[in-house]
Amino acid sequence: MTERMWNNHEMRSSYDVVIIGGGAHGLATAYYLAKNHGITNIAVIEQKFIGYGGSGRNTAILRSNYRTEEGILFYDQSLKLYEDLAQELDYNLMFSQQGHFTLGHSTASMQALTTRAAYNRALGVNSTILDPPEIKKMLPEIDISNHPRYPIMGALYHPPGGIIRHDAVVWSYARGADQRGVHIHQLTEVQDILVENGEVRGVKTNRGTIHCKQVVSCVAGWSSEICKMVGIKLPLVTHPLQALVTTDYKPWLHHVVVSSTLHIYLSQTDRGELVCGNGIDHYPHYGMRSTLGFLESYAAHLLELFPILHNVTVQRQWAGLCDMTPDYSPIISMVDDVDGFYINCGWGTWGFKGSPASGWNTAQMVAERKTPDMIAAFRHDRYVKNRLVGEKAAASVGN
Amino acid sequence: MSFQLNCPNCGKRAVSEFSFKCEYMERPEADADFKEWGDYIFLRENKKGTQTEWWFHRSGCQSWFLVERDTTNNTDHKSFWYKDLKQKK
Amino acid sequence: MEIIVPIRQVPDVALNIRVNEGKVVEDGVSFVISSWDETAIEGALQMTEELGGEVTLLGIGPERVSEALRKGLAMGAHKAIHVLYEEGQTDSFGYAKIMAKVMEGRNYDLILTGKQAQDTDAGLTASMLAEFLDLPQVTNIIRFSDLAVDGMTLYRKGDHGTEVIGIKLPAVVTVNDSLNEPRLASMRGIMMAKKKPMETLSPSDLGMGAEELGLQGSMTEVLKFEKPESRKEGERFEGDETETVPMAIQKLVSEAKLAV
Amino acid sequence: MPKVLVVAETKNGELKKPTLELLSLAKSMNLQAESVLIGKEVSSQADLLAGYGSGKVYVADDAGLEIYNTSKYTTLVADAVGQSGATQVWLTSSETGRDLTPRVAARMGVGALSDVTELEIDGDNITATRPCMATKLVQQCRFTKDGLRVISIRAGAYEAEEASPQTADTVSLSIPEGDARVEVRDIQVEESNEIELNEASIVVSVGRGTGGTEGCDFVKPLAGEMGAAFGASRAVCDAGWMPHKHQVGQTGTVVSPDFYFAFGISGAIQHLAGMSGSKVIVAINKDAEAPIFKVADYGIVGDLFKAVPVFQEEVAKIKN
Known part of the structure; x- marks a missing residue:
């Protein structure tokens, strides 16, 4: 028993x-x-x-690189509580502070990311801006060429961010x-x-x-x-948000990667599955159904960032409900x-x-x-x- | 599963052609006070069940129209023009 | 080898299925490819990977069936035919007639599909189609071997053992889920599926009139669905086996009248 | 006047119980019945069919009919339908019945209802109840057009009465050539002298919890001692621990015995769909959360390797 x-x-x-x-x-x-x-x-x-x-x-991503003073301080407290939580609760939470990338694909988004980095640092939260070659060093498989529809112009890098077993x-x-x-x-x-x-x-x-x-x-x-x-x-307003998990893949991705322009975020678990999330569905709904449309757009965007993943297979997809505030x-x-x-x-x-x-x-x-x-x-x-x-x-x- | 939304102008089309805009609410009078306008702009019923809402045929005829839809499933919704909402009442 | 795989989109029977006033409630139901048909897609892909040729999926039903077809394309099928058909009250006979029309004038070596659909559990359509097309049939296969462009050896799970059957193509074959473990769609497969050809037909494109469709074109009808009286969990015995087993057997004999 | 033609099935030259169930059903409904008997060295069974109430028996006895063959069987059944003037054809929902039912129906240009568990007959107006959606629902169906009614009925849905043989009125059918495009070469029979799954009143089944062939063999003698048929889950058969003929479930044999004992079976949906018609279900599983317990009348949470010897002792006690 x-x-x-x-x-x-x-x-x-x-x-x-x-x-x-x-x-x-x-x-x-x-x-x-x-x-x-x-x-x-x-x-x-x-x-x-x-x-x-x-x-x-x-998708169990943790970070505190927010935009407002209220937000940064609040999520920073949260992240710090998470850091001691496994010990406090005597439970292996598999918290991995592997670093968190937010990719920028336009001048406007680079400006926003730069502002965030400055705010973060002013409040003691570790955030920096990286240029594409620096990103490539840490994410060797990422496509930083100018071939994709949305070439990568830089990233906000947040070392304390990471994943946990939700x-x-x-x-x-x-x-x-x-x-x-x-x-x-x-x-x-x-x-x-x-x-x-x-x-x-x-x-x-x-x-x-x-x-x-x-x-x-x-x-x-x-x-x-x-x-x-x-x-x-x-x-x-309650919207569904969809996510998916792939079958096991060799240990390959050692950081959380987010692209707001491509509407995707992904990370790799210790078991080797890639956990992938998307933006919310564009109309409110109380049902937790996953759609083929999500899968299709996700696959296209993911392969723009990481062409190497074309053979990885989807194991499961699901949806949850999000209560969005203005x-x-x-x-x-x-x-x-x-x-x-x-x-x-x-x-x-x-x-x-x-x-x-x-x-x-x-x-x-x-x-x-x-x-x-x-x-x-x-x-x-x-x-x-x-x-x-x-x-x-x-x-x-x-x- | 996605569904087909009925545009009163164009008929049934994939929901991805449309933009959801907002749940339908009576607009306050122009001289209503700050609180009334604030409520109108921000607060929502966010109903689990049938609600009336504004939709826009973005990749189609560009019409704004109303949809009566059950937010727990999307089947059997009704689409109509704003003027018909007035008639209903 | 040219293979046509008729697939059916069914409610996911692993989830709760509700009935209201004799009808299945579709709201909140998630639709999937019938699991035996997934096995058929996998089988067809393996055959074409060995011999070359293409796998064409065939789906009949409302708009949502196109999602099932695209999922099959994402697994690796080459193209799809969607007969856009909203008629709910159609039986296996009616579907087999529509499929027979679709096959007219098409080039194929094999029609491969699931042994039954997961919603009706009837297992009638494929054999009826075979008869309408005057083709040989082998149902419920658990293996195939000696693949060639004009024939193969099939292993059918029969009543008294595994029947070994040599078959000349074209033919209609249905699969048991022991045949294989269907593959999952890859990221690239999912993306490519959107670009694969999907032919959409209406019954009138097939030259079929109202008298051949829906209830009129069917031989049987469903009057109503009901939830069977569901089994309730009975008594549970926990503890040491030397105590629980005799206790359970005693009850089996006294309450349930077990005799050996 | 409705007249039923029952398609008889045999194993090793003897009639199978589900066939007798169909004839008993026709008799209980006061329907005129005839039968068609196909196989190798099966003629001797015609008298038993007659004893069960079959009027004429249409016989096709030929060495070439030893193994089931869709094309030959379809032609023979269609021939018998023509000669008898039957208005209904009843088959069992065995693998043979599942293959033959739709082909015969289509040959006669009519529809069919398969895997029926309950029949209501008023002349040739038939209302049939059959499970669907992996037995999560049942549907009530009927034929909507005039013409022949082709129906397959699930084994065990009705009882077979006792009857003794009578001299049969037999008609020999001419043996068809069969479809040249199909060559039925061989049948790989794994074992014999075992009780058939769909005929048994007790079934003892094993699942993944047995851990392998050895574990399955550990449970198997219990089936013999209880006079039970031996079944297995799909996981066990696909892993090659037991031959496929033992598979219980929607893909294997659908069973509805009086007693079903599940040893180390967790209860996947397609397995449950294949055995939930059993009158009494007994489950033995280590995992207290296993879905099989949700349908079990008697659930023993425990180790099957410890439970089986105790079962054997207790069964021996009952026998004495």
Whole structure:
């Protein structure tokens, strides 16, 4: 019998905090609430199973080379938490800080990358601009000739960026939270959130009602539906994002490579598979289906960068849901009109790398009932107050 | 799986010919306050289920039109002109 | 060798299939090439790799079938024929008639396809096609050998053993999935598939009228689909085998009336 | 007046149980039935067919019919249909039946329904129920045009009653030439004297969990001791651990015995589709998460190498 990573518990009729969503963000929040703040009477409720959503469907790329001060500091905290996470959770997360390339294919994108490098360095994040021969030295198989439709003009190189085993992050946060007394309830679907006189009273689920004074919504692509239950409209649009994994290939790619112009990013796992991701589908959708069109355009773009890969075969493709915000920054926020309700969403295509800092700060916000400085910029109503945190220029791919 | 979108002008075409624009919302009056306009610009229903939305036939007749579509599957959607939306109501 | 591989696009039966009011719910279903047909594509590719010639895929059905054909082209097939056909209520007889029309005037040595489609599980169309074209048939093959442009040896899984059959081409052959492990599409294959020729035909291009299509052109119809009463997990025995096995057998004898 | 022609199947000169099931079904429905008997040295079986209620028996007994041959069999069945004036042809859904059903139907210019598990007959109006989508669904079908009804029926869908031979009214069919483009050369028979998978009331099957030929051979004696047919998963047959004739599943033999014992079979969809018609399923597997447990009436989580000897002891106890 394999050792269970977390236990099944009877559902209590009340908890101090209910976290909706058993992905990396929800579980990290539960873990840090227990570890940093001693709050352990917590239920994490998940409609399917742990890691079913974006946490199990992303391409597990980590980096902090963002564009705004708020973004850079936040993702830098996240990356630093990731660096110590394997030791802290006593779990091999296979974190490999192999370095991260963002390729530029136009003068405009080189300018944007140069600005990012400067901002990054000013805030202590390691980022530099490389020219094509320097790129070629580190990625010998890349085509830096002027034959492709979009020749490479340079790259933003970010040495601390890398990849991690995403399932292991989810499982180890779940185990860490479980060991501290948190209850994880899978196959539990939220039907309503109970609010009285502007205060949270509980959560109605398909397995009965749970009484609580604090509810955290960490449901990414499904956030609009959950927040509607307390009368909050969000600036989110849910789009699918597709990815694929190839069959094993010789160890060949030792860095993460991203090209926003070609809409692709790829990395190689320790098993030799290439994990490849794309931009989001161009219309909103709640279905997680993969398309042939994605496969075709991906293959064409990949071979422009790396002609050597023409024989590599596709093993599997899949899709996940992304909750896109207008400024490509997340929402981590209290709500003025509903005391005890917290929103954690807007993770779009950039969520996995943010989950430790997201959990850390959300936990602090719930425990202290006030917004930590680190995430003050990420309020849900910043849009209508015209306080956007523009990270579109730092998104992996032009969506 | 991709699907074919029905353009009221050109008929069924591959969805890749079109641009999704935005879910349909009533536009505020010109003299509406800052908050009302802010909500209109940024906030979305983002409905899981049937919603009415703006589409644009980018690689075709360049028409803007409305589509009633279930966002959990794309089958059996309805396409129509804006003026017909008014008639519906 | 010129090989035509009729393929069928089916709902992925590995996933949950839902029924509403007697009909299969297509929403949320992902469509794939029927797995036995993938085996046939692989078999055809191996044959042409040895003898030269081309593999032509044939798909009949709505627009979405073109995706299945392109996936087959990405595996390495050379060209495809898509009969754009929206008629849902067509039986094996009706499909075999359409295929027979497609074959008219075409040059081919072999029609190779799956032993049955994964959605109907009927296994009728290929043999009916063989009869309509007056061609010999060998179904359910698990191996082939002695490949030549005019014939080959086929090994058919029969009721009493493996039947060894010499066949002269042209012929209709269906494959068992033990024949091979279908290859995956390569990046280059996926990219090249877009440029490979795809011939799109309508039933009227084939000279077929309404009386030959849909329910009118069929001999049978499906009245309704139902979800069978699904088996429920019964009793589970965990622990030491010397205890669990006698316990289970005792129940088998007393509850289920096992007699040996 | 409907009249059924049953296409009889034999093995080693003896009628197979599914054929008798078809005749018993016709009798229970009060349908007039005749049969066609094809093979080498099979004439002696005509009396048993008559005993099961077959009126005329159309016989083609020839050395050249020892191994199944699509072209010859199709011609013979079509000939028998013509002579008998049958309005329905019933076949079993064996490999022979699967090959022959569509060819006969097309020869007669009609459609067919295959692998039927339930028949409702009102004259020649037939409603048939058959599994589809890897048995995830069943469909109810019917014939829409007038003419001959060609149907193949799954083995075990109906019971065969006991009956004793009677003198048959036989008609000899003339032996056709067969298609010169096909040469049926040989049949590679792996073993005999074993119970046929689709006739057995108990099936003992092995999967990848046996680890190899030795593991399969370790379980096999249990089948003999239980009077069971011996089956295997596709993984086992493709790996060459057991011959293909043992394969249970949609690609091998579809079985619906009273008892199905799965040793070390995880339960791939096509395997489940080939055995989920079994009345009682017993699964033995080390992996508590194996999908086979979802369909098993009795699931034993454990090591098959430890479980088999205990099974043998217990079976011996029951026998005494």
